[in-house]
Amino acid sequence: MATTSTTGSTLLQPLSNVVQLPIDQVNFVVCQLFALLAAIWFRTYLHSSKTSSFIRHVVATLLGLYLALFCFGWYALHFLVQSGISYCIMIIIGVENMHKYCFVFALGYLTVCQITRVYIFDYGQYSADFSGPMMIITQKITSLAYEIHDGMFRKDEELTPSQRGLAVRRMPSLLEYLSYNCNFMGILAGPLCSYKDYITFIEGRSYHMTQAGEHGEEEIQYEKTEPSPNIAVIQKLLVCGLSLLFHLTISKTLPVEYNIDEHFQATASWPAKVIYLYVSLLAARPKYYFAWTLADAINNAAGFGFRGYDKNGAARWDLISNLRIQQIEMSTSFKMFLDNWNIQTALWLKRVCYERTSLSPTIQTFILSAIWHGVYPGYYLTFLTGVVMTLAARAMRNNFRHHFIEPPQLKLLYDVITWIATQIAVSYTVVPFVLLSIKPSFMFYSSWYYSLHSAGILVLLLLPVKKTQRGKNIHENIQLSRSKKFDERENSLGQNSFSTTNNVCNQNQEIASRHSSLKQ
Numbered sequence: 001m002a003t004t005s006t007t008g009s010t011l012l013q014p015l016s017n018v019v020q021l022p023i024d025q026v027n028f029v030v031c032q033l034f035a036l037l038a039a040i041w042f043r044t045y046l047h048s049s050k051t052s053s054f055i056r057h058v059v060a061t062l063l064g065l066y067l068a069l070f071c072f073g074w075y076a077l078h079f080l081v082q083s084g085i086s087y088c089i090m091i092i093i094g095v096e097n098m099h100k101y102c103f104v105f106a107l108g109y110l111t112v113c114q115i116t117r118v119y120i121f122d123y124g125q126y127s128a129d130f131s132g133p134m135m136i137i138t139q140k141i142t143s144l145a146y147e148i149h150d151g152m153f154r155k156d157e158e159l160t161p162s163q164r165g166l167a168v169r170r171m172p173s174l175l176e177y178l179s180y181n182c183n184f185m186g187i188l189a190g191p192l193c194s195y196k197d198y199i200t201f202i203e204g205r206s207y208h209m210t211q212a213g214e215h216g217e218e219e220i221q222y223e224k225t226e227p228s229p230n231i232a233v234i235q236k237l238l239v240c241g242l243s244l245l246f247h248l249t250i251s252k253t254l255p256v257e258y259n260i261d262e263h264f265q266a267t268a269s270w271p272a273k274v275i276y277l278y279v280s281l282l283a284a285r286p287k288y289y290f291a292w293t294l295a296d297a298i299n300n301a302a303g304f305g306f307r308g309y310d311k312n313g314a315a316r317w318d319l320i321s322n323l324r325i326q327q328i329e330m331s332t333s334f335k336m337f338l339d340n341w342n343i344q345t346a347l348w349l350k351r352v353c354y355e356r357t358s359l360s361p362t363i364q365t366f367i368l369s370a371i372w373h374g375v376y377p378g379y380y381l382t383f384l385t386g387v388v389m390t391l392a393a394r395a396m397r398n399n400f401r402h403h404f405i406e407p408p409q410l411k412l413l414y415d416v417i418t419w420i421a422t423q424i425a426v427s428y429t430v431v432p433f434v435l436l437s438i439k440p441s442f443m444f445y446s447s448w449y450y451s452l453h454s455a456g457i458l459v460l461l462l463l464p465v466k467k468t469q470r471g472k473n474i475h476e477n478i479q480l481s482r483s484k485k486f487d488e489r490e491n492s493l494g495q496n497s498f499s500t501t502n503n504v505c506n507q508n509q510e511i512a513s514r515h516s517s518l519k520q
Helices: 013-019 023-045 053-093 098-121 131-152 161-166 174-182 195-202 230-253 256-260 262-267 270-284 286-301 325-329 334-339 343-352 361-373 377-404 408-435 438-447 451-462 470-489 495-513
Strands: 209-212 218-222
Touching: 013 023, 023 053, 023 286, 053 098, 053 131, 053 174, 053 195, 098 131, 098 361, 131 161, 131 174, 131 195, 131 343, 131 361, 161 195, 161 343, 174 195, 230 270, 230 286, 256 262, 256 270, 256 408, 256 438, 262 270, 270 286, 270 408, 325 334, 334 343, 334 377, 334 408, 343 361, 361 377, 377 408, 377 438, 377 451, 408 438, 408 451
Parallel strands: none
Antiparallel strands: 209 218
16 A cells, blocks of 8 residues: 655545555645646647746746645645745845855755755655755756856856856846746756746747757757757656656566675675666666656647757757666766766766856765755765766766777777766765665675775875866966956956956856866
């Protein structure tokens, strides 16, 4: 019998009993399917060409709040409290410092809610919980605060190309702000999107504007006919179906917890342990594939997520996609895996942390990621291990990869070896993320004799590490920016202005090539 414990509606309890799943999970899936139908209706009957932006904002917000109330009951009020207080901070504090206060408050409020849920209510429960949507809302609040700060306080020449493209030049109205945070397309599972992209979609400007490229440069101008998302939505729903089927059948037969089973540890050979580690973590991923791909399909069905056209003229509906499954499973480096996993969160970490600090950006970004994910000790073990794995993988790649580029047969051998190493390293790293608690996590690592930790540290001690120029470039950019401000006060612009702007662009192109600590 499925559990009847829920903070949301119990209307679907009979269905929960039939499918033998927790009521919270049933509520989540049914609400997402309802959101998919609502998205199709929204695009058909409330298209930007048929109704005003005001109506679209109101409907998107009210539907989102209804879904939140259905799934989480009165706990959904936390979404409004967190968003409302953050909006007040934006208005009262002003554009110069609002991003700092919003960041501290939003992340702090999220952390308090996570502590309350984990240590007071249901430690270790994987059923849907109200802190999940709050994680996305926290991303949106902090991203918007930085974008407003960039657009309304900082000078253009101080911004990276990507920051310049995302900068918000006016304070959003309360309705626009609530619609961005709580719309029905992303209230339950996201993904994160930029405020400008969302407003562009609501106002119907997605198909007749020049879009910024990945590094800030301008690309093609999209106009005239609006592409249909139907094929993209159908493809993503097929992926959802296969992922859900895999999760409900195979995943349950390969529990990650079996890696710390005493009998298994005592009797299994090392090759068996390695293979089961990989297979069990492989089987744990489809539930994320299902949730994130369904969320992407919902946004696409509403008409949101169009990026442009590829070189063959086919419409691309991956503007806010959160993962690339093929690249994840075929990753030949830690960087490649993390580049394609939880993409929008990686971009958020880059934009609010990695790009904006010069002191140990990799470590600071992993710490922020751990705090944002929650308060389970396993999260912190995973991200601390991730720091070592990331730095060691970077050192290995920088020191050895160039020796295996040619001939093709050697490159193939290198790819096979690095694929095996990457999959084992990723699986080893994320076991505590799944196990959650300290004791089972240390049981797993001790059964492996902390071998990959030791190997990673040994690599960092023995191999020369190429120091990134990022910190140096940022320091130079700050000095040049200060110099430019002084020159402006002296009314002598010209050459120094050009040098400053040119340095900003060069520095940030370097950043863009490395564009997240989670990517190296």
